[in-house]
Amino acid sequence: MDVMPAVPAAEVAADLQPRPIPGAMLEALAARFGPRCTTSRAVREAHGRDESPFDVAPPDAVLYAESSEDVADAVRLAQQYRVPVIPYGVGSSLEGHLLAVQGGLSIDLSRMNQVLAVDAQDLTVTVQAGVTRKQLNDEIRHTGLFFPIDPGADASIGGMCATRASGTNAVRYGTMRENVLGLKVVTADADSVTTGTRARKSSAGYDLTRLFVGSEGTLGVMTEITLRLYPLPEAVSAAVCSFGSLDAAVATTISIIQSGVPIARCELLDVNAVRAVNRHDRLSLREVPMLLMEFHGTPASVQEQAQAVQQLAHEQGGEDFEWATTPEARTRLWTARHHAYFAALQMRPGCRAVTTDTCVPISRLSECLIETVAEAEVSGLPYFVVGHVGDGNFHVGYLLDPARPEERDLAERLNRQGVARALRLGGTCSGEHGIGLHKMDFLIEEAGVGAVALMRSIKHALDPYNIMNPGKVFAW
Known part of the structure; x- marks a missing residue:
């Protein structure tokens, strides 16, 4: 099979033309969100860094979302003005996932940190995307249950879904792919879509949950997640x-x-x-x-x-x-x-x-x-x-x-x-960190031109204006 020439991630980022937030959108954001949307340089710089080795200019503004409705309203404005949206959890990414390579709006989900429902009999929990793994286990400890996925950093559940994280317990309990039952996602057209159910299995339609888990924010912003839980071992x-x-x-x-x-x-x-x-x-x-x-x-x-x-x-x-x-x-x-x-x-x-x-x-x-x-x-x-x-x-x-x-x-x-x-040797370029900016050329080598073209067609269909975390996973 022919392989597309590798493109270094730094060159991909450099080739992306900036799409700064226009003044009219900043005014609309200020009217809707008040001080929760800021252009403070210190805040923008804090949201323009992760644990990757890349240096990229910070986003133009940062929004502290508190609900799915907040996210949908922000995405609606971003779509109207064709401005990039970059979801932000706790900033522990290793592959440049949260870097604003075209500028735009960083949506910080850390205030969406509520455990919404614990169903101990069904061994499930529903949380907002900003809940961290340590917080989740602290809040459900009294039930005798726990969530085992443990990537090391105290990452947000939304971020762990976005990169399809795993960690130290994966050998027994699997990865995020096996442990996410359902999602609420704000898509590029500002709709809130629900995927999956609390049932252990389903044959109803396309598996949209698995499509979004591992999509690295390029298809939508995950705002609520339903997870499998496990009994604490004796x-x-x-x-x-x-x-x-x-x-x-x-x-x-x-x-x-x-x-x-x-x-x-x-x-x-x-x-x-x-x-x-x-x-x-x-x-x-x-x-x-x-x-x-x-x-x-x-x-x-x-x-x-x-x-x-x-x-x-x-x-x-x-x-x-x-x-x-x-x-x-x-x-x-x-x-x-x-x-x-x-x-x-x-x-x-x-x-x-x-x-x-x-x-x-x-x-x-x-x-x-x-x-x-x-x-x-x-x-x-x-x-x-x-x-x-x-x-x-x-x-x-x-x-x-x-x-x-x-x-x-x-x-x-x-x-x-x-x-x-x-x-x-039959393996993969990324077991758990994701593609981000760093491994775009490796994805082509691993999956092949045809598979990456199929992924790109899904991206184009769901996000025709390329506002969802552009420049990640593959070039537009």
Whole structure:
């Protein structure tokens, strides 16, 4: 199949012509929303940055929405004046999703933070898009239920839907794709559309819920989400297992999954990541490759799972488990894991990170990860590795000096080589971070010209004036 030539994301952003908000629209926004719509430079700059390595001008204005009606009214004005709309959650995106590459209006959903309905008997909850994952679990804890998707950052549920997030629990509970039952979405023509139901399955029409989940704000603004919940496990145990090599840790992971052990979490940290979290969180973990694991179930089943995994680890030279048996110890351990990205940034003050997000079939994980790490070692660029290796997903963070363009070029070359390897092994360019600005050319390589053209035709049909987060996923 012919492959379209790759277009670097920075060039795509540079080619997009600005579409600033005209004075008449600013006046209409002020009349409708008052001080909740602002052109303050400080606020605009805060909404024009994420965790990606891109530098883009901030949006022209920021609106703090408080309801679906607010969003619909703002989108109606944006459509009238052909102005871009960029949804904003908490700003934790890694691929430039929230950057205003053509200017426009950033709609901040953080004030839409209500848990609307908990249906404990049906194991579902409906929330506004600005609810964060930690807030959700705090508010439903009394029900004996929890929402397991855990991408690390305390992301908003709307943002997690937009990027089809997963995280540390995905090996057992799946990703956002499997756990979103329904949505309320404001589309480009300012209609509020409801998709899905609270039923566990449906054969009624096109699966619009799955269409919007992972669309990165390019098809509409999600304002309400209905999610699956799960009973809190009766017993939980977490353990650390140290290994003499990265290869041994990965081989153990492969054995765990292929043996059918229902492990809840299986996270990899290389020696660089362990060193970073030790310094950042004042821990004393052994500075060698390690797996952080968690087991859920009844006391008997947790013990059985742990014994099986310990045996598999021993076969690869793994050490005896170090247990985190109390809730406080588990929280400290997983908090350190979630801090790994920011901990690594502090290992090179002033640096920025280019982060890979490849995911491969579990049988090819060792080959993909070990070859990628070997390239990183040869490059001389500081790096760290963390991974949700239980489902074949891992990240290499390359730490670069933003004042040295040659380091950025080297990091991008390593990223490209890693993606090419993952695709060759039957994997994907993005396991959970999404496409955004950074991986537009990779999407073409992975899906092919025909599939991307089909995606583009859907975008054109639903958003004919390209106002919904333009410049993301693929060029218009």
